[in-house]
């Protein structure tokens with residue numbers, strides 16, 4: 506276990522954790538949002554971020570400070586916390602973003618890490634190479650090797666109590682991300698940003714984003730705090746948390762406000778197109794859209810930035826409560842319905858069910874079956890795995906109806922889980938709430954459960970009583986099972 510990161514509650518691969526930041530003498534509860542502060546241009550002051558929004562941690566760019574003589578001297582003299590007027594934890598980026606935008610920068614990892622330490626950063630970052638999506642495998646490998654050399658070199662730099670990040674790169678190659686995650690995890694570093702995902706997010710490629718995160722997570726240990734670098738839209742936080750991301754940084758709240766864009770958990774709206782403000786934050790309860798439009802540029806930008814932050818922090822709180830209540834995947838399902846690209850993200854998450862299942866708690870709040878994707882959730886997968894270990898004997902009836910004395914054993918069947926001994930009826934997740942009008946996927950998953958228990962018990966004789974399952978489900982039931990329709994419901 507890493508001594509600066511403790512896991513408290515879990516749901517799917519999501520978790521509530523405590524990140525101890527020794528240099529700031531602060532413990533940050535995760536999932537956490539780090540508002541991005543541009544040291545040249547503060548839309549909302551760091552002091553206000555703390556007082557009004559409860560920000561415990563923020564992120565700023567040490568490269569911008571380093572390259573501006575005035576800021577550099579003030580940071581050296583007073584320290585970063587005084588410069589920004591913020592008592593919480595401050596993480597610093599290294600200029601990697603500028604490197605990806607402009608092709609070169611004029612500092613090395615050694616210089617910029619020492620500078621971050623000198624000005625009092627609490628979490629410092631080496632200069633990694635943010636390899637964009639879809640490049641050749643050769644390029645992704647070569648650049649990853651450079652990033653890894655720099656991460657290793659950073660281990661020998663004296664940075665005192667400052668936590669240091671080990672960014673995970675590898676472009677859109679999940680196996681390279683996995684290898685990068687394992688390499689980063691084996692270093693002495695403390696926080697693990699998954700880098701260069703911004704282009705995926707800008708293009709709404711949430712499915713690819715999930716595959717990249719899944720790769721990195723396979724390499725990183727469960728106890729590694731993971732930062733999804735550059736991810737600031739609240740719409741995708743629940744999805745990313747369910748995949749195991751702990752930290753997010755948002756420049757979006759300010760950048761979007763500058764363009765009159767209004768964030769919601771269902772997507773982005775343009776202020777000009779809003780007739781109503783679908784939000785109950787202080788900005789939206791005090792203004793109508795036309796009031797906001799009538800403000801001068803600076804006041805409007807500030808008001809929109811404040812709204813964007815309120816929405817963003819509220820979503821983080823909602824996610825934490827969902828983890829605590831054990832219904833994070835229900836929240837992910839809800840968010841997945843806000844945009845087809847988000848649905849891709851959720852379906853990609855379902856492709857990684859086995860990976861999620863390893864961390865998903867054995868018992869949570871009642872399982873809600875909300876869509877055919879629910880049939881692919883980790884709880885269903887786990888039940889099927891358990892079925893392979895049960896050994897009913899003699900003649901066994903698996904039925905959606907009442908038990909029968911004509912068999913040695915009589916088990917219940919509940920789609921999407923499939924069969925189980927009646928004694929387990931009141932145990933999680935078999936207490937699931939499912940709609941009356943079920944889809945074929947639920948029956949198919951139940952049939953897979955039947956197949957699992959039948960194949961694991963070759964000497965047992967099985968019969969299946971069902972309420973007229975679709976052919977697509979019955980086709981999955983092994984042919985040696987005698988199946989019959991129970992009659993009209």
Ligand SMILES: [Zn+2]
Nearest residue numbers: 784786789812
């Ligand atoms: Zn609002």
